[in-house]
Amino acid sequence: MNCTYCYLGEKKNTYMSLETAQKAIDIAVHEANKQYDRTLMVYFIGGEPLMAFNLMKDAVGYTKKKCQETNLICKFSTTINGTLVTDEIIDFFVENTFEVKVSLDGPEYVQNLNRRDYAGNGSFEKIMKNLPLLRKYEQATGNQISIASVVTSNNYQYYAESFQFLLDLGIRKLESGIDHYCMWNENDLHGLKEQLEQVFYLYKNYIIQTRQMLFWNLWEQHVKSYLFPCMFYACKAGLATCYVTTDGGIYTCSELPEFKIGTVKAGLDVPRIREIVYLNDKVDSMCEGCEYINHCKTRGCQTSNYEVNKDVYRPIEVNCKVTKWMYNLIKENLSEKQLNNMKEEYERRYIRHGK
Numbered sequence: 001m002n003c004t005y006c007y008l009g010e011k012k013n014t015y016m017s018l019e020t021a022q023k024a025i026d027i028a029v030h031e032a033n034k035q036y037d038r039t040l041m042v043y044f045i046g047g048e049p050l051m052a053f054n055l056m057k058d059a060v061g062y063t064k065k066k067c068q069e070t071n072l073i074c075k076f077s078t079t080i081n082g083t084l085v086t087d088e089i090i091d092f093f094v095e096n097t098f099e100v101k102v103s104l105d106g107p108e109y110v111q112n113l114n115r116r117d118y119a120g121n122g123s124f125e126k127i128m129k130n131l132p133l134l135r136k137y138e139q140a141t142g143n144q145i146s147i148a149s150v151v152t153s154n155n156y157q158y159y160a161e162s163f164q165f166l167l168d169l170g171i172r173k174l175e176s177g178i179d180h181y182c183m184w185n186e187n188d189l190h191g192l193k194e195q196l197e198q199v200f201y202l203y204k205n206y207i208i209q210t211r212q213m214l215f216w217n218l219w220e221q222h223v224k225s226y227l228f229p230c231m232f233y234a235c236k237a238g239l240a241t242c243y244v245t246t247d248g249g250i251y252t253c254s255e256l257p258e259f260k261i262g263t264v265k266a267g268l269d270v271p272r273i274r275e276i277v278y279l280n281d282k283v284d285s286m287c288e289g290c291e292y293i294n295h296c297k298t299r300g301c302q303t304s305n306y307e308v309n310k311d312v313y314r315p316i317e318v319n320c321k322v323t324k325w326m327y328n329l330i331k332e333n334l335s336e337k338q339l340n341n342m343k344e345e346y347e348r349r350y351i352r353h354g355k
């Protein structure tokens, strides 16, 4: 695939060796053994992870063996583009209770706008053909497939239509990623705000009318951060999570030299991890006086801030706007009582499941 907004930029056509995967897992197992929840989550992302399905199988087998030896719980997760799934792959996901996320932006005219192959062919048809396989996974596991959609400057006009399309397909876990690498002009931002509000009302009406669960990541994330204050760099990427590239480089969460925290050969660079994770908080001029300063996660997303603005303290404008719009929707639509109930529910979930 050659999606226009791919965060990887030019693809390098590289694959991870089994040796690299095993070394990465050894480090992860060692670290997971120090964690209170004794759980190791291995998350396969790409490019397209299913292009390396054999490696994925070997890595899962190796992880299970290592976790069994040290009495750790292991969990698996992946994000795929949905074009390569087969019966064998679905059986493998079911057998290993993978959490599965599939990229799909919306109906054909939205999906094929950006998610095309190198010959320029859209991917919509292939994914729709594989839908029965994804349903098979849902029926066998009782888990819902998540759909990941990218909202960018050339498709935001269809955001609400796409959300409705996915609801009509029976999707109940929707993850919208607002593209912060592209240019958003004033007009686009205005349109994005309108679409976001429309999506919120679709989400709300669905829940009121059906009384059923619906997961929309933007709502869930913002309600949580609205209710609970957080520190700068709240995610602490590099401490309990990391990102390993095909060549064995270890990063906090994105392949940027400034956020490299080791290699599978040399191990973790602990002093560098400390520098990143415990960086002093410094309020950027953009955030001075903002009422959300102690809750906003956008402000403290060092990696994205650096990637876009070359300054770890300078928040990304579109993310800042989305945070404020979502907080406004929360304030306008939830009563004090509802907010308190939600807070208690989150606290219960945290005590029960650690999240």
Ligand code: SF4
Pocket (backbone or CB within 6 Å): 286, 287, 288, 290, 291, 292, 293, 296, 297, 298, 299, 315, 319, 320, 321, 323, 324
């Ligand atoms: S909402 Fe925007 S201005 Fe306010 S703290 Fe977050 S990034 Fe800064």
Ligand code: SF4
Pocket (backbone or CB within 6 Å): 235, 236, 237, 252, 253, 254, 300, 301, 302, 303, 304
């Ligand atoms: S993208 Fe930002 S919030 Fe997410 S893990 Fe990286 S630094 Fe943390």
